[in-house]
Amino acid sequence: MSDPDRKTSAPLAVLKGMYAAESRYLAAGGPGKADFATLAPFFAPDVVLFQAEGLPYGGMWRGHAGLERFFLVMSGTWEVFDMLGREFLATENPVVVRTHVHARARATGRELDFPILQTITVDEGRITEVHPFYWDTAAIARACAHGGSAG
Incomplete structure (x- = not known):
């Protein structure tokens, strides 16, 4: 709890x-350049991240090591993945956040704009x-795959 951003457990x-x-x-x-220790204090050691199976990074990612691998796969998938316009729809457990994303797939160069609700x-x-x-x-998946077309 030494990180200055973690002043409260709310x-x-x-x-x-x-x-x-x-x-x-x-x-x-x-990933691969920065130390995950910057993020680790915010996640429980047994954290679980659920991603839709149809995504290039789909599946269940467990623990700090799983999150590190997830960030590596995401950075390999997306050249740009900007999370913009965050809106907090619920502020107690579970917190609900709607975010607008602008992304560019690394493999195809295709760009997408879409919402994510978490x-x-x-x-x-x-x-x-x-x-x-995901909307x-x-x-x-099409934007990230060679031979497909986004939209």
């Missing part, structure tokens, strides 16, 4: 602290579960 405060730490992590180069559970000051819901997983 779910919204933890999440805002994590987003600030994520910005620092990505600004430092992200439910995020915080327990004892750490994120324990993340459930992102159109098929469009995302």
Whole structure:
């Protein structure tokens, strides 16, 4: 709990602290270049991230090591993945966040703009579960695959 962004264990405060730490992590180069220790204090050791199976990074990602692998796969999938216009729809457990994303697939160069709705559970000051819901997983998969067409 030494990170200055984690002054309280209230779910919204933890999440805002994590987003600030994520910005620092990505600004430092992200996966493979920055130290995941920037983000680790915000996540429970047994955190679970659920991604839709139809996505190039679909599946269940468990623990800190799983999150590190997830960030590596995401950075391999997307050349750009900007999370913009965050709106907190619920501020207690689970926190619900609607985010607008602008992304460019690394393999195809295709660009997409889409919303993500996430439910995020915080327990004892750490994120324990993340459930992102994508508007159109098929469009995302097509944008990332050679030979497909987005839209």
